[in-house]
Amino acid sequence: MAAALAVTLIIGYAVVDPPGPSSPWPAWSAWPVAAVVSFPVAVRRRRPRAMLALACAAATVVTVAGAVAAGAIWVSFVPTVLVLYLVACTTSIAWSAAGLAACLSAAVTAVLIFYAQVFPGLAPAHSPSELPQAWPIEIGAIAVLLTAGWATGTAVRWNRQTTARLVGHLAETAVADERRRIARELHDVIGHSMSLITVKATVANHVADARPQEARAALAVIEQTSRSTLAEIHRVLDLLRSDGDPQQARLPAPGMADLPELAAHARSAGVEVELTVREEAALPPAVAMSVYRIVQQALTNVITHAGPARCSVTVDVDGRQAVIEVVDDGSRHGRPPRQDRSGHGLIGMRERARMYGGAFDAGPRPEGGFRVSARLPYNPDGTTP
Incomplete structure (x- = not known):
C-alpha cells in the first residue's frame, strides 16, 4: 500500500x-x-x-x-x-x-x-526543458x-x-550422516551380543550332557540376546546403506548410568539442571544409548542457545517405553533467547525416535524457553512393538 x-x-x-x-x-x-x-x-x-x-x-x-x-x-x-x-x-x-x-x-x-x-497538438511548454x-x-x-x-x-x-535446494540437500545429508553414526554406535552393541551368544553356545555344547540345567540357562540367554540383536540388525538395515565407512574405534556404549555425568557437565557450563530418572525396568542397551544421546543433544542445545538457564530433564521408563522430556526456561541474564533451534541436532534426535517407531516433538514454549520430548517404545526383549 x-x-x-x-x-x-x-x-x-x-x-x-x-x-x-x-x-x-x-x-x-x-x-x-x-x-x-x-x-x-x-x-x-x-x-x-x-x-x-x-x-x-x-x-x-x-x-x-x-x-x-x-x-x-x-x-x-x-x-x-x-x-x-x-x-x-x-x-x-x-x-x-x-x-x-x-x-x-x-x-x-x-x-x-x-x-x-x-x-x-500540445501547447508548447512555458519554459524550455533540459530533457528533450x-x-x-x-x-x-x-x-x-x-x-x-x-x-x-x-x-x-x-x-x-x-x-x-541447498537446504533440502543439507537436511538429507544430515539425516544420512546421523544414520551412519547410529550404525557405528550400534556396532558395539551388536558385536557384544554376538560375542555373548558365542560364549554361551560353547558352554551349552560342552555341558549339555553333564549339567543340563546349566545348558538350558545358557540357551535361554542365547534366545533373549539373539532376539534383541536381531531387532537391532533389522533397524539398521531399514535405515542405513552400506557405503564403506571406515571402521571406528570400539567405545563403550553410554546409557542410563551416564546421565548424571551429562547433567554435571551442563551445570559446569552454567545451566542449572534438575535430573529425574524413573526406571522401573532395565532398558535394552541400544534403547538406553538412544535415550542418552537424545538427552545429550538436548542439553547441548540448551547450553548453546539458552544458557545460562534453568533446565529440567525427566526420563521415565516403565518397561514398555522410554519417555524423555527436556525443558528450559530460556536465558536468565538478559540475552535475547534464540528460539530457532532447527539444526542438525533436532534432525538426529527425530531419527533416533523414528528408529523405534516412536514420536518426537520440539519447539518454543508460550511462557518462554524451549521443550524437547521423545517417546521410544520397545519390548522387553528389545524388539519394536
Whole structure:
C-alpha cells in the first residue's frame, strides 16, 4: 500500500509539472489518473499475473489518450515495472519473459501513437526543458526499467530456488550422516551380543550332557540376546546403506548410568539442571544409548542457545517405553533467547525416535524457553512393538 501511494504521488506530480508540454486534460485529472495506474501495485501480491496485465493496460491507455505529459511517459510505466518484478519472482521464467515481451510491445506502441497523434497538438511548454521530448528517449527509458525489473525478479527467484535446494540437500545429508553414526554406535552393541551368544553356545555344547540345567540357562540367554540383536540388525538395515565407512574405534556404549555425568557437565557450563530418572525396568542397551544421546543433544542445545538457564530433564521408563522430556526456561541474564533451534541436532534426535517407531516433538514454549520430548517404545526383549 505504501509503495502504491508513493508511485501515485510521483505520477501525479509528473503529470501536473511535466518537463515538456502539459497534458490537454484538466489539471485535477492528474491524480485520478495516477491512482488508476498505481492501483495494481497495491494488490499485486494477491494476483500478480492479473495485476501485471492491468498495470500495463492502464499505462498504455492513459498514454494513448494523452493523459500523461511528454517527457514523462516512462513514469506511468513504473507500476508495471514493480508488478513485473513480482511476477518474475513467483512464476516460471518462460511466463515472466512472455510478460516482459508483451509489456515492451504495448509500451512501444503507446509511445509511438502518443508522439504521432497527441504530441503535435500540445501547447508548447512555458519554459524550455533540459530533457528533450522524443520517442526514442521515452521508449529507451521504459525498456531499461522493464528489463531491469524482470532481470532482478528472475535473479531473486533463482536465488530462492537455489537456497531451497541447498537446504533440502543439507537436511538429507544430515539425516544420512546421523544414520551412519547410529550404525557405528550400534556396532558395539551388536558385536557384544554376538560375542555373548558365542560364549554361551560353547558352554551349552560342552555341558549339555553333564549339567543340563546349566545348558538350558545358557540357551535361554542365547534366545533373549539373539532376539534383541536381531531387532537391532533389522533397524539398521531399514535405515542405513552400506557405503564403506571406515571402521571406528570400539567405545563403550553410554546409557542410563551416564546421565548424571551429562547433567554435571551442563551445570559446569552454567545451566542449572534438575535430573529425574524413573526406571522401573532395565532398558535394552541400544534403547538406553538412544535415550542418552537424545538427552545429550538436548542439553547441548540448551547450553548453546539458552544458557545460562534453568533446565529440567525427566526420563521415565516403565518397561514398555522410554519417555524423555527436556525443558528450559530460556536465558536468565538478559540475552535475547534464540528460539530457532532447527539444526542438525533436532534432525538426529527425530531419527533416533523414528528408529523405534516412536514420536518426537520440539519447539518454543508460550511462557518462554524451549521443550524437547521423545517417546521410544520397545519390548522387553528389545524388539519394536
